[in-house]
Amino acid sequence: MTNKNTHTGALQGAYATQKKSAGTVFAPWLRLLACLFAALLFSQPASGLCQRVTLLIPSKPSIEQQLLPVTDSRNRQAKENSVQPKEEKAKEAASDSSSNKESSREASAESKKKPGKNTAKTHQAQISVSPAQLADQVNASILATVAPQVIKEEVELLMSYMDPFRYQGYSMDPPRLFSIYRFDKNMEKPEEPASREDRLGDLEEIRYLDQKAMGANVGLMRPGLYQFTIETQPWWEQTESGYAQHLVKVMIPVYGQDWGWHLPLNLHFEIIPDVRPFGLTAPALFTGHVLSSGKPFAGSPVTVSRINTDKQQAATPWSESIALRTDASGAFSVVLNRPGWWCCMATREGAPLKGPDGQTSPLAQSTLLWIYVDSLR
Numbered sequence: 001m002t003n004k005n006t007h008t009g010a011l012q013g014a015y016a017t018q019k020k021s022a023g024t025v026f027a028p029w030l031r032l033l034a035c036l037f038a039a040l041l042f043s044q045p046a047s048g049l050c051q052r053v054t055l056l057i058p059s060k061p062s063i064e065q066q067l068l069p070v071t072d073s074r075n076r077q078a079k080e081n082s083v084q085p086k087e088e089k090a091k092e093a094a095s096d097s098s099s100n101k102e103s104s105r106e107a108s109a110e111s112k113k114k115p116g117k118n119t120a121k122t123h124q125a126q127i128s129v130s131p132a133q134l135a136d137q138v139n140a141s142i143l144a145t146v147a148p149q150v151i152k153e154e155v156e157l158l159m160s161y162m163d164p165f166r167y168q169g170y171s172m173d174p175p176r177l178f179s180i181y182r183f184d185k186n187m188e189k190p191e192e193p194a195s196r197e198d199r200l201g202d203l204e205e206i207r208y209l210d211q212k213a214m215g216a217n218v219g220l221m222r223p224g225l226y227q228f229t230i231e232t233q234p235w236w237e238q239t240e241s242g243y244a245q246h247l248v249k250v251m252i253p254v255y256g257q258d259w260g261w262h263l264p265l266n267l268h269f270e271i272i273p274d275v276r277p278f279g280l281t282a283p284a285l286f287t288g289h290v291l292s293s294g295k296p297f298a299g300s301p302v303t304v305s306r307i308n309t310d311k312q313q314a315a316t317p318w319s320e321s322i323a324l325r326t327d328a329s330g331a332f333s334v335v336l337n338r339p340g341w342w343c344c345m346a347t348r349e350g351a352p353l354k355g356p357d358g359q360t361s362p363l364a365q366s367t368l369l370w371i372y373v374d375s376l377r
Contacts, residue, residue, distance in 0.1 A: 051163050051321065052170065053305065053343050054232055054246040054368060055213075059156040061278055061372040063220065065255040151255065153220040159203075159230060159248075160213035164305045164343060165320040169209025177231040178203060178216070182224040183260025191263055194224060223255035227265060234353055234363060242362040243353045246345075250370040253278060268293055271344055271369040274331065280373045283337040288369065289330040290346045296330030300346045304334045307341045339375035343368055 161170035177200065184194040199216065206215040220226065227249060234245040247269055251261055264272050274287040290297040305321040314320045326332045326346070336342050350363035 051165070051303075051305070052161060052237075052244075053164055053345060054172075054230070054248045055158060055160040055162050055208075055307075056228060056230055056248040056250045056368070056370055057158045057341055058228070058250060058252050059158075060252065061374075062252050063153050063155065063254045065223075149222065151221060151223060153254065155218050155220060155226075155252065157216045157218060157228060158206075158208060158213065159215065160208045160211065162209065162307075164307045165314065167209070167308050167311055169211035169213070171212040172214060173212075173233055173235075174203055174205075174214055175200070175230040175232045177229070179229050180218065181227040181229070181265055182222060183227070183263065184222070184224045184257070185259035190259065193227075193260075193265070195222075220254055224257045225251060225253050225260040227251040227260070229265065229267065236355070236361075237364070240362075240364065242364060243350075244364045244366070245350065246366050246368055248368040248370070251277060264291060264294075266294065267367070269297075269346075269348060269365055269367045271346055271367055273369065273371075277369065277371045280336065280371065282339045282373045282375055283335055284373055285333065285335055286342075286344070286371060287331065287333040288344060289332070290326050290367070291330065292348055296326075296328075297346065297348065298326055298328045298330055300326045300330065300348060302326060302332050302334075303345045303347075304336075305343050305345075306336075306338060307343075309340065336371065336373045339373050342371045342373060344371065345369075 159172065159175065161172045162168060163170075178198070180195075180197045180199055181193040182195045184190065187194045199218065202216045202218065203214045204216070206213050218228075228251070229247070229249045232246045232248070234243040236242075237244040247267060249265070249267075249270060253261075258276065258278075261273055261276050261278070264270060269290075269292050271288050271290055274289060275285065277286070277288075280286070290300045290302070292300075302324050303321050304324070322334055324332055324334065332344075334344070345366050345368045347364055347366045350365040352360040353363050354360050
């Protein structure tokens with residue numbers, strides 16, 4: 001027992017002596033390495049290429065029609081009568097009374113002459129409606145089944161670079177393209193956009209998360225499903241030693257029209273939803289597929305992330321986003337387990353670009369689809 005303790009104490013003493021000696025020798029080098037690591041960590045953006053996304057968010061996830069009650073002719077007539085002078089009301093009442101008496105006498109005389117037709121005329125008078133009542137009934141029927149053809153709505157769009165989990169913004173230059181597509185099932189070719197507008201000139205510079213961003217106020221004149229897309233300018237991504245470019249899409253239904261959410265826009269790189277990308281409630285299963293030049297893109301890396309507006313902490317770095325790959329048909333599925341705005345981003349290699357120095361560098365092209373998930377109330 002004594003020998004064992006003596007041996008253990010000797011090992012501990014030797015280890016302590018070696019540790020002290022090693023610490024004396026390597027301490028300066030360890031401090032230098034720590035300083036270099038800290039400089040490398042804080043001299044680059046906190047998010048890499050896979051974490052930076054392009055925001056394209058509407059001010060409303062949908063625009064619903066606000067039906068106004070149809071004015072009943074009797075209520076309207078009562079309102080008009082309430083503002084008429086009392087003298088006019090008395091005259092109209094006396095006139096109506098005399099007219100009713102004359103009508104009664106005529107009807108009585110007529111009934112004596114032609115008793116068989118009096119009952120039919122009386123029944124017809126009871127079921128007849130005024131032109132105003134008939135118009136109200138027709139309008140009510142139309143409003144109950146058909147959306148109006150001309151509307152006056154507007155939606156604001158926010159465009160920005162950001163790290164969604166850290167809720168951190170980056171400066172953004174104007175995009176290369178900004179287009180609006182509208183789908184309408186009642187058109188002659190419903191599987192094609194009913195209209196397309198290029199609205200790059202409507203963008204204006206704004207500030208978001210203390211960084212330069214872009215915004216647009218878009219007027220909506222027709223019901224339908226609207227798809228908004230932007231294509232960013234390629235930018236140099238220092239952390240990847242190459243260029244990056246994003247093609248972004250978001251859609252909103254207007255006045256209950258949802259036809260077209262499953263249809264492609266024939267972009268050269270895009271995500272097509274297989275689950276309607278609005279009206280979702282957390283937790284929601286979302287499935288989509290990736291098309292590259294119109295064909296299924298198998299094996300594409302897909303990153304799914306949520307804007308962490310409440311700035312909650314992640315258990316590990318892997319919890320900040322969801323990473324997966326498309327199958328042989330270009331499809332992927334993911335569970336969106338919390339309410340908020342989610343982004344699905346697929347990436348491919350683009351044609352290399354030449355930099356200012358004339359040297360070519362790789363280009364990573366990503367297509368993004370934004371999805372809003374609501375919560376149970």
